Amino acid sequence: MRVIFKTSYDNDINLFKDKIHFLQYVFLLVFALALPFIVNDYYLGEVALVLIWAIAGMGLMVLVGHSGQVSLGHAAFMAIGAYSVVILQSRFGLPFIVSLPLAGLLSSFLGILIAVPTAKLHGIYLAILTLAVSILVEDIIVLADPLTGGVNGIFAPDIEIFSINFNRYGNIDSLYWLILFITVVFIIGYKNILRSPLGRAFSAVRDSEVSALAMGINIARTRTLAFAISCFITGIAGALFGHFVTVFNYETFNVVLSINLLLMIVIGGLGSIHGAFFGAMVIGFLPIIISFCRDHFLDDIGINLMNFPGIETGIFSLILILFILFEPFGIYGRWLKIRTYFQLFPLYRKDMFKRQKSYLKTERVR
């Protein structure tokens, strides 16, 4: 068991608890940076995609996990990001390095447009509304044919930054490093939100609106800000996704994607950055694992998964059901338990994480 000695309040504010904690992440980063030299291009591409999912997941996590607003339409914000970044480059001739943040801002702007009139909507109503918005965005993309390529879709040009070329097929290594860099930037930004007044305002609004008010928090503004930040991050993820797949159309960003994003962060663990990454790994690596199983032993025992279209979504949903039943805190919650078990071994108590029954809002007598 490791005991951390705190000598100043900065210990609690710093990103890393201590040297060991810091070194763990340095090691992880070095490993991530060296990955192109370790795995082949195919797997590197898959990892890059997982990072993109993780960014999108962080975007949704800000909204759902931290400010407590459920969105069933986040694919729409990925779409805005993807289309904007391409159109800004090919139509307006802007360089990628300008188009990318602009794409995020445009997506953020749409988020604000939705958040302002809906500041009073909760839970299921907000979820339905965002769902409707995402269907609407799909339609608009089709209708805006001259700009978006309509049903045929649109080609993303190669990313160029200071005449360095980033192409998935030409040099996946540099594209991967670019995505990794953006991922790290967002992780730091997200961490900063969590350790600052903004993050506290988010969780205050999430946990109890009435006492957030009593603590001087302007709820409408806080929720709108959460939407703006969430949609910015998701828009950037969409832009990267667009460049990664190189060609996409309205169907790329359909409702299933929105639902997958939401499932992803729930499985990963709501309310933590780790959760977004664990969820992204599940969503990204599950198809690989399934096809691996298919190729290596399911065929041998006479099961042909080709006969089960949509098997991935099915397995995904099954995982979700199991998590909601047995581990509502997601993979991250489970990870914390396992880690605590080893840290405290042999002192771990089985009900250590059992929480005292807390009153649900609806159970309270007012």
Place this chain on the structure above:
Amino acid sequence: MSFLSLENVTISFGGIRAVKNVSLDIKEGEIFALVGPNGAGKSTIFNLISRLYKQNEGNIFFDGKSLNQLKPFDMPDIGIARTFQNIELFGNATVLQNLLVGTNVRKSSNFLSEILFTRSVRKEEVTSRVMVEEVMDFLDLQQYREKYIMGLSYGTRKIVELGRALALKPKVLLLDEPASGLSAEETEDLAFWIEDIKKIMGITVLMVEHNLNLVNKVADRVAALVDGEIISVGNPKSVQSDPKVIEAYIGV
């Protein structure tokens, strides 16, 4: 000088007039208790002062200014903090984080500097932390610093909620049944704390409380509220021996 005052305040919910023509005058630096049977309208008066409800008639003044046009989230700015009868803490956060929310109102940073976590944001965070630690020292909450609210006992949560209100550094503190659900021991501590809040911190306290022992111990003045009307105001002894109050408690 009147500090916090209600003038002929009335509010109705549908057909029920929950608060009828109530006038109250709370002086700076006193501990004022509202007592009365269930459903008398005590919490409603708190919600009116903290602007969660808007009165149908009458005015509410604090520190010489009318509260009529203010929003609930303006309250900490002008110096009014409160607790809730049914504990409204941020359940998925630690005790420390809950108390730190109270320091948000004094921050000068904007969201961009917070995302970048600039030097000045860090400096403010340390200042906030120092202040919150003082509150935790005062209420003996250090042992729960990193604990999540969901795992705390009811009594501890009540104290945390008191601490969170104190972290706002208010001029007046509204406590809605602070002793309900507390053990005898915890209630005794609470009595000392409330007195210190008045004496050491110089905060005016308005509290709703059913526990008459506590009221007798700490309150300077008491108002008895029955069916939305104030039937008696004065020092704790005189209110409790007021025939109208006795009748209301026994008769109803």
